[in-house]
Amino acid sequence: MTDKNLIKIAEEFGTPTYVYDAESIKNHYEKLTSSFHKSTRFFYAAKALTNINILKYIKNLGAGLDCVSINEVKLGLKAGFTHNNILFTPNCVDLLEIEEAMKLKVHINIDNISILEQFGTKYGNTYPIFVRINPHIYAGGNHKISTGHIDSKFGISIHQLRHITRVMKSTNLLIEGLHMHTGSEIKDPEVFIQGLEIMFELAEHFPDLKYIDMGSGFKVPYQEGDIETDVKTLGKKVEKVLAEYHKESGIKFELWFEPGKYLVSTSGHFLVKSNVIKQTTATVFVGINSGFNHLIRPMFYDSHHIIDNLSNPKGAERIYTVVGNICETDTFAWDRKLNEVRENDILVFRNAGAYGFEMSSNFNSRLKPAEVLFLDGKAHLIRRREEFDDLLKNQIEVL
Known part of the structure; x- marks a missing residue:
């Protein structure tokens, strides 16, 4: 899309107007899929931009959907995402909203001990869930969008592992996924590797684990000279670490990421x-x-x-x-x-x-x-x- 196209759009539709270039979204998605092993999955973080047409376009590219509210889940289903391709990761919601998501049969990610205990007591192992971990990693370009540090409201602290396992054993919870998200605008691929190694340490406590979700935070350049997250280098590093873990443990996990800004920002x-x-x-x-x-x-x-x-x-x-x-x-x-x-x-x-x-x-x-x-x-x-x-x-x- 050229600046001449933008001028014509302003003339036709007036201002102020947001314009999104579909080709840019496609290019960024394909850059991710070509940089990681084919078993790695990407779930678009809907909160970045939820226009139904954008959701449909990204669904058609092959992505899943990461949602933080029940209405984002409903928008995703309306856009054509299947329930098994939607992950619901709310924050500070009550059990009623979790139960509404259960009725829609999507993956559910719980990020606090209170709801984890309520859910386990009521449903036991009848509905598999993810647990969101706070890894105590400070990362990201702005404190307001850094979500994995010790003072963050997001996730269950890694130091509360025994509380998670206590609830899991006492209620027979079926935990099939571990999730973490450290923040936005992460420039250094080593932050993700550090997080992945923490996940491996935790994994031995969860015998039914199938998925590891590393969130996102891939940085996009906002001005000349800005550093962009090198996803190709990250992909190679991740593949190496996963292969080493598989060789040592004999265990394979499906790896997920949740790009939002990375897919739609520059579009x-x-x-x-x-x-x-x-x-x-x-x-x-x-x-x-x-x-x-x-x-x-x-x-x-x-x-x-x-x-x-x-x-x-x-x-x-x-x-x-x-x-x-x-x-x-x-x-x-x-x-x-x-x-x-x-x-x-x-x-x-x-x-x-x-x-x-x-x-x-x-x-x-x-x-x-x-x-x-x-x-x-x-x-x-x-x-x-x-x-x-x-x-x-x-x-x-x-x-």
Whole structure:
């Protein structure tokens, strides 16, 4: 997909609009499948982007689905994923939501002793489960998205192994999978190897183990010079470690990963319009027709998105601070070099496929943007832009 395609999409569908390039998703998925042994499976982390068309496309590529809410499970089933290709990994939910997932016959991953005990007491070995382990590995590019450290709410601590085995033996639990996820933006393949070795140490305590799920966290580059997770090197290292373990123990496990951002991030382009150029005594602001209600990552995670001026790609470079139209501080970029921006120019935020639309809101009673899928050389509207009536559709007037 070219910038000319993006300009045409902005002209046809307006702005703000999220655009996803199907070819990019396919390329990233095939890069993973070609880097790992054919027995390794990949479950797309739906929370990155759940548009039903994206789910269907990724399902057709051959991936499974990783879900963190019961509604993601239902979306996955509606998109055509079979129940045995869905893993449900909730956090801080009650037993009722776990039981709802049981009725849908998907794989279930439990991440705390309380629910593990309730589940085992009620169901024993009648429904096989996964257990999510907190490996106490600090990894990832931002503390807010690091999930495997000692202070994380996710998973059962490796130091609570005896509690897990106590529940397993006393309730006859059938544990067929172990899971861990240490965070996002992991640059060093050795983090995964360290985690895998921890899993091997734990495995001897679970006689019915079939699956080891290493989560994900593959880093994608957000700006020039960024390091990307070397999945080819990781694939070779993982295959070597698995082969050594099999030789020593005689045991083979099916290995799973859960890429989310890695598959969809670079596919996404967020199109906006410059509303106003505002010069102050210290700064030149580009005020756009969006805000953190549409793309919260820069304010929430201090994330960097490359911004390009599609309308004036050869204009002289100038320094701007790019801000939104929300009645809060919503700065996308401070002192950023851009080709000269004029009012009504179309700008694009790159790498906006993951956690962009998915984390959007109606803050300030502003409407959510449209979504477009660029597939086989054509732009397809896959979510209409909200209209005013959408703000009222679930409200009940009593006055």
